[in-house]
Amino acid sequence: MEATDFFSVSECKGQKTIDGEQVPLVLAPAADDANKGNGYEALAEVLKANREWVEDKVVANSGVLLRGFDVRNAVEFNAVVEALGWPDIRYVGPAPRTHVHGRVWTANEGPLEEFIYYHHEMVLIKEFPGKVILFCEVPPPSGGETPFVPSFRVTERALEEFPETVEELDAKGLRYTFTALSKNDTKSMRGRGWEDAFATSDKAEAERRARALGMDVEWLPDGGVRTLLGSRKLTRVFPGRKGRRMWFNTVVGMHGKELSSATLADGTEIPADFVRRCGEIIEEESIQFRWEKGDILILDNLATLHGRRPSLPPRRVLVATCK
Numbered sequence: 001m002e003a004t005d006f007f008s009v010s011e012c013k014g015q016k017t018i019d020g021e022q023v024p025l026v027l028a029p030a031a032d033d034a035n036k037g038n039g040y041e042a043l044a045e046v047l048k049a050n051r052e053w054v055e056d057k058v059v060a061n062s063g064v065l066l067r068g069f070d071v072r073n074a075v076e077f078n079a080v081v082e083a084l085g086w087p088d089i090r091y092v093g094p095a096p097r098t099h100v101h102g103r104v105w106t107a108n109e110g111p112l113e114e115f116i117y118y119h120h121e122m123v124l125i126k127e128f129p130g131k132v133i134l135f136c137e138v139p140p141p142s143g144g145e146t147p148f149v150p151s152f153r154v155t156e157r158a159l160e161e162f163p164e165t166v167e168e169l170d171a172k173g174l175r176y177t178f179t180a181l182s183k184n185d186t187k188s189m190r191g192r193g194w195e196d197a198f199a200t201s202d203k204a205e206a207e208r209r210a211r212a213l214g215m216d217v218e219w220l221p222d223g224g225v226r227t228l229l230g231s232r233k234l235t236r237v238f239p240g241r242k243g244r245r246m247w248f249n250t251v252v253g254m255h256g257k258e259l260s261s262a263t264l265a266d267g268t269e270i271p272a273d274f275v276r277r278c279g280e281i282i283e284e285e286s287i288q289f290r291w292e293k294g295d296i297l298i299l300d301n302l303a304t305l306h307g308r309r310p311s312l313p314p315r316r317v318l319v320a321t322c323k
Contacts, residue, residue: 003050006030006042012065014289018150019242023287024063024297040076043069044083051085054298058131059240062150062303065289066296074318077135078102080296086322089129092197092213093122094180094190100318107134107317108308109186116308117253118149118282121301121321124176124229124250126214129321132299132306136291137316144311146297147286148304152244155235157281159245165274166234169251173231173265176254182223190259194225231265238302246303252279291317 010028017023029038043066047054058064071077081103088103095108095116108116122128134146158166178190185191198206203219210217210227218226236248254260255275263269282305299306301321 001046001049003046003053006046010067012067012289014287016287018062018153021061023061023150024065024148024289025057025061026065026067027057028068038069040069040071040079043071044079047080048083048085054084058298058300059303062300063148064298066298067292067294069294069296071135071294071296073137074101074104074135077137077296077318078104078320080135081133081320081322084131084133084298084322086131089127089321089323091122091321092125094178094192094197096184096186096188096192096196097319103320104135104318105320107319110188110191112140112144112311112313112315115310118147118286118305118307119250119253120151120246120248120305123248124215124232126212127323129301129323131322132301133320133322134295134297134299135318136293136295137318138314139291139293139295140311140313140315142312143309144315144317145288145290145309146306146317147288147309148299148306149282149286151246151248151303151305152241153285154247154278154282154305155245157285158247158278161277162274165271169234169264169270172268174234174249174251174270175228175230175263175265175267176232176250177226177228177261178254179220179226179259180224182225241300241303244303247282247305248302251275252282 007027008030010026012026015022078101098106100106121132180194182195183193184196194206195201198209200206207217216228234249235245237243237245251262252275255262255270
């Protein structure tokens with residue numbers, strides 16, 4: 001079946017129109033499709049038959065929200081992920097996560113009362129996902145949104161207000177550090193231990209895997225590790241995205257934090273007023289929508305930052321990361 005016969009374009013609260021495109025693009029079952037089946041199997045079949053069409057929509061709109069297809073659990077979500085055909089990529093990062101089924105993992109298991117700051121998934125790693133696919137199995141009673149931000153808008157506005165600083169940081173490059181414990185700590189949204197992150201308890205092997213990912217390590221007396229990453233760009237331009245400069249960094253999220261830092265590559269401090277204002281711009285450009293049970297959100301990870309609002313329990317959002 002053609003995608004245009006199966007889907008209808010819908011709307012959601014918080015949606016924005018940016019450069020003439022709906023962000024996110026909301027796709028629901030076609031109005032005349034009630035008797036043809038609109039569950040996960042039909043959805044998976046249409047996605048598999050129209051992969052290029054879906055890819056084009058995700059890139060053009062930065063995100064696609066699939067709503068109303070009665071996807072109920074990790075098994076059914078995994079079938080949808082497989083149908084899309086994008087290769088899997090293993091998550092490497094500080095967030096505590098648990099494998100659920102197939103290519104499906106829990107999203108960050110850190111405390112629900114904490115805000116997870118906006119980020120491109122695995123932005124500091126040499127090989128990062130092209131797509132992040134999120135599925136709402138249990139929507140929270142309050143809060144718990146997954147806000148996201150068109151990355152190029154942050155760069156545009158930062159250039160308007162701080163043109164010299166943006167160009168200086170891009171030219172000189174950035175350096176990041178992050179400290180991780182040995183074992184997982186699910187009481188922290190950045191509590192993933194290095195043994196889990198590198199899938200080994202052997203320090204020599206962990207060092208080898210860290211270098212392959214583009215980072216150096218320093219071992220700490222308490223068994224933890226400090227990772228060092230640099231030099232990294234402030235912005236990046238990716239093919240097929242209108243030449244837009246994406247805010248492809250984690251300066252605001254890591255600058256001056258207890259377990260992390262972000263500086264210029266030579267160690268010079270980044271101006272605090274610049275970091276603060278960029279944080280305000282990111283929030284102002286954010287797109288908020290309320291999760292509904294069964295929602296699937298496909299984000300172009302090259303073009304969007306995403307985060308997590310604090311929420312009341314229960315909340316269960318699952319994720320798959322794809323090349």
